[in-house]
Amino acid sequence: AACRIIILEDQLEEAQRINAEYRRAAERPNPPTEP
Template sequence: MPPRGTRPTDKFDDDDYPAYTMGRAAEMLGTSPAFLRTLGENRLITPLRSDGGHRRYSRYQLRIAARARELVDQGTKIEDACRIVILEDQLEEAQRINEELRAERSPAPPSA
């Protein structure tokens, strides 16, 4: 039984839900399963495993993999593409944290 307050359809909205098999993920990205395995070896994405041990990917992981594929298609070595995507992700997170801190420090607007 699902936890109270959740609906089975909530999984459809969850970017982190591991909904895609390796074959389906590779097909969606227009790449091979070997490409996805290489991304895992380079620690860009770590797929979850089904009870049977098969790799399962989330929508978030597929977006990350798609970005790496863009870079590889532009001639970047796959190892370098993985590092670039990791650094882009870290920069985005740092910018988000900065923005939150700025918002906390800024004075509240005067009320009318």
């Protein structure tokens, strides 16, 4: 169960990082188009 928690924490951290990037892009008038 511990390894599952670690995986979920990694996924949460990644999701928060992606959300932060989307927020920064949304604040700009012309968000860059990335793959």
